[in-house]
Amino acid sequence: MKKHFLLITSLLFSSMVFAGGYQLNLQGMRQLAMGGSGAAIPWDAATVFYNPGGMTSIRNFQAYASVNALMPSARYVDAPTGTDIVDTKQKTYTPFNVYITTPLGYKSPLSIGLGVYTPFGTGINWGNDWKGRYIIQEVQLQTIFFQPTLSYQLTDEISIGAGFVYATGNVELFRAIPTINANGQDGQAELTGNANGVGYNIGVHIKANDDVEFGFTYRSRVNMKVKRGYARFSNVPSSMTTSFANTAFTSELPMPQVATFGIGWHVNENLTLQAEANFVGWAAYDSLKFDYENNTALLNDTRSARRYKNTVALRLGMHYMFSDRFAGMLGTAYDPSPVRNGYLNPDLPDANRILATGGLSFKLTEKLSAIGVFEYVFAAEREGTSTEHGFTGKYKSSVINPGLAISYDF
Amino acid sequence: MRKFYIFGLMVVGLVACKPNIEPTAPERGDADFSSYVAVGSSTTAGYMDGSLYLSGQRNSFPQMLAKQFETVGGGDFAQPLVPGEYGWPVAKKVLDYYQGPCDTLPYITSVDFKGALDTVGTANNIFAAGPYNNLGIPGIRTVDYLFRGYGALNPFARRFFSNPGGARPVDELLHIGHSFFTLWLGANDVLGFAVAGGNTPDPTKGITLNTPFRIAYDSVLNTLTRNGAKGVILTIPEVLSLPYFTTVPPKGxxxxxxxxxxxxxxxxxxxxxxxxxxxxxxxxxxxxxxxxxxxxxxxxxxxxxxxxxxxxxxxxxxxxxxxxxxxDEGEIAYIKNAVADFNSIIITLANKYQIPTTDINAYMRSIVEEGKTQYNGVNYSLQYASGGAISLDGIHLTGRGNALIANQIINTINQYYGSTINYVDVNSYSGVRIP
Incomplete structure (x- = not known):
């Protein structure tokens, strides 16, 4: 059973350089189409993620599934001057979400639900021979969160919800080792490991009146721990193979806490506006450590300072009902980078981002809805240095991200 | 049909959305790099691993500088290349396993290269195929530049001088008609003494006296700047911090x-x-x-x-x-004093001719003090073999060591001439291969 599941998840996987650090923000297609905002209004079962307190507003059993086709690209050029241009290898990622939510009975104040989603990930592949190869060649980080959730209607206006999060994921990293073997080749280290962690997601939904709704949510930090990763070394000089013997390692990567305040305004029968602010606790990502089980003269534990700073992302969205069956969404967001100057590292050459999003939703039948969304991420051009490595460059990245969701009301 | 049209638009949109930044083009500033000559001794020539060989010459810092100069109007850069990889006139050094008569186990050490002998014809004079931009001559001392007939005595000079037996090396500097030069001389005026372990009856291995050093250096610099050319002058490093002297421990x-x-x-x-x-x-x-x-x-x-x-x-x-x-202690004092004296003469003359200096001595001292210098995530040190910057003869630089020097020179050029030449990618050049 487990094997079967892994097969599915490896086909449908998310990860990429995107949205402030390694946070993805693609947990619902209608919400994504509105700049990624979704805390104030429980539009659909994706509220299991966006605001568990909103689940009681969904008065029937709803199943929801979505998938994106993320196509990130990044380019490095020499800085301050130069001639070298390096483009990342193209790869399409497929983050997905699955949600179910249902009230426990007709008029029951209690709802239960489950979310399986991919909130964090990163992936970048510069190739094996580029000039930053001793810092990073390729890294892929993937996570899946499982969140069983309860929601309770306290009053007509106020409902609350809470979910427990079990997170699993894996990380894969390649970098060149500065040894030159008899054939003139670099060595290479490949670090792979499965990671897991736990956390929670809580939210309050307030329907102040017929026109205005509020949402407050808090998603806890989840420390993804690699308890037994594997480090493999290849192409090292044969006389050094004992110093570069394959070994286990431990590591840890924090998925930061996110506190959200959102407001939704039903301007008229057809038009809804919503806005929200995410406070993201990126400061949790202070350093990246690899602790090898067998240290040798040439293989020491590493600690790379990251010193991310906390950020506030702002999101705006608009939802317009053209008819009972047909709606259009537009949105934008400003997602500042948590990466400080001096820590601009080619494994995640992050910059301030502006999102432009749009989507259409269509009620195919009384019970079945489909949502199509398109997102484009403009990342600012950023020139900077990784002081730790003495590596300077100018980076720019962009993301093209179409997505599709289906929801069914039973 | 209409669907196809929309799809086509989307594809165009996707392509247009890829990041399309371009690097800022380097600028030449006040210097003219159209014709560059490199004047110096073994390191300038691309001598490494105890010999001169083709890929070593291609990893010389002047060759790297010429490549960067190409982005700011630099022209062709011709080197008097030797034909093969074996090393000339002796085999180059490589790391390999070796077991001496009293070793119980083989160990890795530097040994003579055992590949094909591909040096046939290296001794032939190739002046006619020139002129050459790289005028580095392994072994040459500053004072030798005024020595008529020196070219007949030094096999490296004999290969590409126009008149090896009759001219002074200083007379061979103007075949190109250069607009820019690098000058790195002086190390051999003290190194011969040092690698001979101190006092020796051979006059060419004694330390050059200050006055003849000054006269010869002045003459070289005067010749190089005669046509208004600009350039960079390099100081000489404290040779005793090289692994040739620091690898075998006294308490060993x-x-x-x-x-x-x-x-x-x-x-x-x-x-x-x-x-x-x-x-x-x-x-x-x-x-x-x-x-x-x-x-x-x-x-x-x-x-x-x-x-x-x-x-x-x-x-x-x-x-x-x-x-x-x-x-020994007495010889160390002689060597250190000579390096200090030569560098002070070099800096005085550089000021006289208004040519900026790249202080290689200070750079090397900083590497000794910090134990390393870093480039793009790789640490380089003066450790024998494992340090990556010094070749297997313990004195001359590897390709990557040459690139570190090239970047120091580029720093000086950018500061003094207002250029914006970018750095050499150190890690793309040759290092020490380990079996």
Whole structure:
């Protein structure tokens, strides 16, 4: 059973350089189409993620599934001057979400639900021979969160919800080792490991009146721990193979806490506006450590300072009902980078981002809805240095991200 | 049909959305790089691993600079390339396993390259195929530039001088008609003495006196700047911090209690004393009582100390290590004073001709003090072989070491001439291959 599941998840996987650090923000297609905002209004079962307190507003059993086709690209050029241009290898990622939510009975104040989603990930592949190869060649980080959730209607206006999060994921990293073997080749280290962690997601939904709704949510930090990763070394000089013997390692990567305040305004029968602010606790990502089980003269534990700073992302969205069956969404967001100057590292050459999003939703039948969304991420051009490595460059990245969701009301 | 049209638009949109930044083009500033000559000795020539060979020359810092200069109007850069990889006139050094007569196990050390002998024709004069931009001559001292007929004595100069037997090296500097130069001279005026282990009867291996050094250096600089050319002058490094002198430790003799006791009995009545563990080598010194003593911690042993003689013939224990393998305190003072004097002359003359200096001596001192210098995530140090910057002869640079020097020169050019030339990608050049 487990094997079967892994097969599915490896086909449908998310990860990429995107949205402030390694946070993805693609947990619902209608919400994504509105700049990624979704805390104030429980539009659909994706509220299991966006605001568990909103689940009681969904008065029937709803199943929801979505998938994106993320196509990130990044380019490095020499800085301050130069001639070298390096483009990342193209790869399409497929983050997905699955949600179910249902009230426990007709008029029951209690709802239960489950979310399986991919909130964090990163992936970048510069190739094996580029000039930053001793810092990073390729890294892929993937996570899946499982969140069983309860929601309770306290009053007509106020409902609350809470979910427990079990997170699993894996990380894969390649970098060149500065040894030159008899054939003139670099060595290479490949670090792979499965990671897991736990956390929670809580939210309050307030329907102040017929026109205005509020949402407050808090998603806890989840420390993804690699308890037994594997480090493999290849192409090292044969006389050094004992110093570069394959070994286990431990590591840890924090998925930061996110506190959200959102407001939704039903301007008229057809038009809804919503806005929200995410406070993201990126400061949790202070350093990246690899602790090898067998240290040798040439293989020491590493600690790379990251010193991310906390950020506030702002999101705006608009939802317009053209008819009972047909709606259009537009949105934008400003997602500042948590990466400080001096820590601009080619494994995640992050910059301030502006999102432009749009989507259409269509009620195919009384019970079945489909949502199509398109997102484009403009990342600012950023020139900077990784002081730790003495590596300077100018980076720019962009993301093209179409997505599709289906929801069914039973 | 309409659907296809929309799809086509989307594809166009996707392509247009890829990041399309371009690097800022370097600018030349106030200098003219259209014709560059490199004047200097072995490192300028691309000599490394104890010899001159083709890929070594292609990893010379002048070749790297010329490549960067191409982005700011630089022209072709011709080097008097040797035909093969074997090394000329002797085999280059490579790392390989070696087992001496007294070794129980093979170990990795520098040995002569055993590949194909592909140096046929290297000795032929190739002046006619020139002129050459790289005028580096392995072994040349500053004072040799005024020595008529020097080209006949130095096989490297003889290869590409127009008139090896009749001209002075300084007369061979203007074949190109350069607009820009680098000048790195002076190391061999002291290095010959140092690698000979100090005092030697060979006059070409004594330390050059200050006055002839100044006269010759002035003459070279005067010639290079005569047509208004600009350039960069490099100071010479403190040679004793090179791995040729620092790799064999003075306290490199490991003894067990039994051997230490036996040796103490044999040396009874002298000031030589051994303990269990690490001990100072016994060296020959005509100024010491009985003509031997133990080496002092501040003194140096040359890299070329024959380890088989240490292991099999008791060098350093029952037999003093000959003095020519040792740089003693007196010789160290001579060498350090000479380097300081030469550098002060170089800087004075650079000021006189208004040419900026790249202080290689200060750069190397900073590497010694910090233990390393870093480029794009890789640490380079002056450690023999593992440091990555110094080739297997312990003195000359690897390709990556050359690139570090090239970047120091680019710093100077950018600061002094207002250029914005970008750095050489150090990690793309040759380093030390480890078996």
């Amino acid at each position: 003799l490991t003894l067990d209690a039994d051997d230490a006791n036996k040796l103490n009995l044999a040396y009874n009545g002298t000031q030589v004393h051994f303990d269990e563990g690490a001990n100072y080598f016994v060296i020959a010194d005509t100024n010491a009582p009985n003509n031997f003593r133990q080496i002092k911690p501040t003194e140096f042993v040359r890299l070329e100390l024959p380890l088989d003689s240490v292991k099999c013939a008791g060098w350093g224990t029952i037999k003093p290590i000959p003095a020519n393998y040792i740089i």
